[in-house]
Amino acid sequence: MRFDVVITSDRTMMSNHHGKEFLGFAATGPPIGLPERLWMWMCAPKPKVDKLGRPLEAPYGLRKIEASLVSAGINAAVIDPDHLGKHLKHAKVLMVGHHDFFAMCSPSIEWWLITGSEPLNSRSFKRFMRKPEIREAKKRGLKIIVGGPAAWQWLWRTDYWREFGVDTVVDGEADKVVVELANKALNGEDLPLYVYVGPGEAPSLDEIPDIKGASVNGLVEITRGCPRGCRFCSVTLRPLRHYPLDKIEREIQVNVRAGLKKCILHSEDVFMYGSKGIEPNPDLLTQLHKLAKKYCRVVTWSHVTLALVKYSQEKYNLVSQLTDILYDDNQEWIGVEVGIETGSPRLAEKIMPAKAAPYPASKWPEVVKDAFAIMHEHKVVPAATLILGLPDEREEDVVATLELLDELSNYRSLIVPMFFVPLGLLKDRTWFLRDHLTDQHIEVLRKCLWHSVKWAEDILSHMYLKGVAYAPLRILLKLFLAYVKRKGREVERSLGKAAL
Amino acid sequence: MKEARVILREGSDEKEFLSAVSSEAQRITILVKTDDKISAIERLRNFLLSNVSKTIVVYASNPGERDEV
Ligand code: SF4
Numbered sequence: 001m002r003f004d005v006v007i008t009s010d011r012t013m014m015s016n017h018h019g020k021e022f023l024g025f026a027a028t029g030p031p032i033g034l035p036e037r038l039w040m041w042m043c044a045p046k047p048k049v050d051k052l053g054r055p056l057e058a059p060y061g062l063r064k065i066e067a068s069l070v071s072a073g074i075n076a077a078v079i080d081p082d083h084l085g086k087h088l089k090h091a092k093v094l095m096v097g098h099h100d101f102f103a104m105c106s107p108s109i110e111w112w113l114i115t116g117s118e119p120l121n122s123r124s125f126k127r128f129m130r131k132p133e134i135r136e137a138k139k140r141g142l143k144i145i146v147g148g149p150a151a152w153q154w155l156w157r158t159d160y161w162r163e164f165g166v167d168t169v170v171d172g173e174a175d176k177v178v179v180e181l182a183n184k185a186l187n188g189e190d191l192p193l194y195v196y197v198g199p200g201e202a203p204s205l206d207e208i209p210d211i212k213g214a215s216v217n218g219l220v221e222i223t224r225g226c227p228r229g230c231r232f233c234s235v236t237l238r239p240l241r242h243y244p245l246d247k248i249e250r251e252i253q254v255n256v257r258a259g260l261k262k263c264i265l266h267s268e269d270v271f272m273y274g275s276k277g278i279e280p281n282p283d284l285l286t287q288l289h290k291l292a293k294k295y296c297r298v299v300t301w302s303h304v305t306l307a308l309v310k311y312s313q314e315k316y317n318l319v320s321q322l323t324d325i326l327y328d329d330n331q332e333w334i335g336v337e338v339g340i341e342t343g344s345p346r347l348a349e350k351i352m353p354a355k356a357a358p359y360p361a362s363k364w365p366e367v368v369k370d371a372f373a374i375m376h377e378h379k380v381v382p383a384a385t386l387i388l389g390l391p392d393e394r395e396e397d398v399v400a401t402l403e404l405l406d407e408l409s410n411y412r413s414l415i416v417p418m419f420f421v422p423l424g425l426l427k428d429r430t431w432f433l434r435d436h437l438t439d440q441h442i443e444v445l446r447k448c449l450w451h452s453v454k455w456a457e458d459i460l461s462h463m464y465l466k467g468v469a470y471a472p473l474r475i476l477l478k479l480f481l482a483y484v485k486r487k488g489r490e491v492e493r494s495l496g497k498a499a500l
Numbered sequence: 501m502k503e504a505r506v507i508l509r510e511g512s513d514e515k516e517f518l519s520a521v522s523s524e525a526q527r528i529t530i531l532v533k534t535d536d537k538i539s540a541i542e543r544l545r546n547f548l549l550s551n552v553s554k555t556i557v558v559y560a561s562n563p564g565e566r567d568e569v
Contacts, residue, residue, distance in 0.1 A: 154541075193560050195558075196556040200553075200555065234552070
């Protein structure tokens with residue numbers, strides 16, 4: 001079978017990460033302490049494929065592109081990167097998506113800056129683009145279109161744009177424009193070099209077709225966009241859309257039919273699903289969780305906001321209700337991404353005035369503490385981000401973040417500090433580079449390191465990767481943690497600091 | 501959907517481009533006339549990085565080709 005349009009990515013993206021989404025994040029780091037091949041196996045093992053080389057599970061973003069093309073009558077499929085050769089002999093268009101092509105997003109860039117070693121995701125992507133089968137197909141006239149949340153990186157890396165012979169870079173929600181581009185390429189018309197899809201052209205729900213094949217770890221979108229308007233975030237530029245329950249159910253069914261028994265509900269804030277403004281909709285949220293649990297043994301959340309964790313629990317007892325629906329013999333905890341960003345109310349008011357809503361931004365540290373306490377009690381484990389070097393950051397702001405970190409020390413969580421990377425409304429500001437690190441920033445890095453190491457050991461021992469099947473991975477991760485601890489102490493000694 | 505179309509030639513001033521950018525158009529299609537296509541992106545980089553609200557489509561073509569997008 002031949003496909004006119006082949007959709008793919010490199011191995012760090014095209015993997016189910018052993019069914020553990022968090023392991024995929026290891027690709028944002030350089031392969032230190034372990035050989036690169038072992039790192040790759042740990043975070044990005046090869047997926048199962050059918051006889052045509054189509055992966056059983058593929059990244060949700062690629063599945064959405066595939067769905068748009070197939071629904072428009074275009075002969076397209078997601079293909080595993082190891083099986084491109086036979087398809088590129090005939091395909092006319094290669095579409096490549098990625099979350100972080102050149103390791104310019106957080107936390108890849110931090111790892112690169114701190115260790116001086118290129119992260120795995122960028123190494124793997126460049127290796128992929130230099131595959132002989134892609135180069136040969138390019139010589140025969142293959143059109144290459146790249147896109148995804150990291151598309152902006154190509155604007156900085158025109159050297160690779162030239163080297164890889166990329167025809168078009170697409171930034172923004174591509175569901176509609178991708179059909180237009182594929183048709184142009186298939187009809188031999190000129191392609192634009194660059195397309196940015198503005199919020200005014202974001203697809204409506206009717207224009208977003210259901211996925212046709214299973215997504216990695218059963219991820220299904222439940223909302224798109226976010227109304228909170230944080231100034232460093234590009235997601236917020238897009239309108240908020242809630243998928244109806246029947247659409248979500250259809251996508252879960254696609255995953256279940258492929259044999260998946262898990263589901264990740266994807267939203268910038270799961271508690272925002274079906275909300276009016278930011279007032280949660282407990283009935284709809286309860287229905288959504290019951291629906292997902294009807295099909296899947298394990299149901300988790302991609303992101304929540306700390307403000308709605310606190311508000312939903314205090315007003316509706318909702319964290320308790322939802323975890324009661326989810327927890328059973330198959331599942332006893334949830335991992336989720338959250339954004340702390342800063343411990344400073346002053347900075348919160350300036351840069352993310354609505355992040356604490358319905359509470360005032362001046363109460364931000366209290367919101368964070370209360371939400372962490374609620375999550376700890378309900379075995380919801382946050383992987384939290386902090387942003388250092390935000391515009392207008394002052395020393396007192398970083399001190400406030402340090403104080404907040406002390407107050408979070410007893411709550412099970414991972415806290416990852418990031419340097420300010422200009423995206424969204426601030427995407428043209430200067431980067432926060434290593435040279436700009438102050439002593440307070442270094443203190444934040446140290447506190448986060450030891451906090452996360454302590455809780456990672458606890459999570460590994462009691463919750464994550466349980467069972468014999470995961471023993472090799474557990475051992476590898478424990479070895480890696482031991483390496484991180486040893487390196488951390490070495491760095492502290494060189495800085496003349498006592499271990500925390 | 502209001503659309504503005506603008507052609508940028510090598511060495512030309514950017515008045516027309518800037519007026520398209522500041523217009524009410526929600527979609528701007530830019531054709532850059534250049535011998536080196538990717539240099540069109542380098543020329544527009546700051547604008548592309550700072551734009552968040554409008555749809556932008558950039559084409560590049562050789563100075564000798566037709567001015568059509
Ligand atoms: S709450 Fe999160 S997704 Fe929403 S605007 Fe802020 S950072 Fe972006």
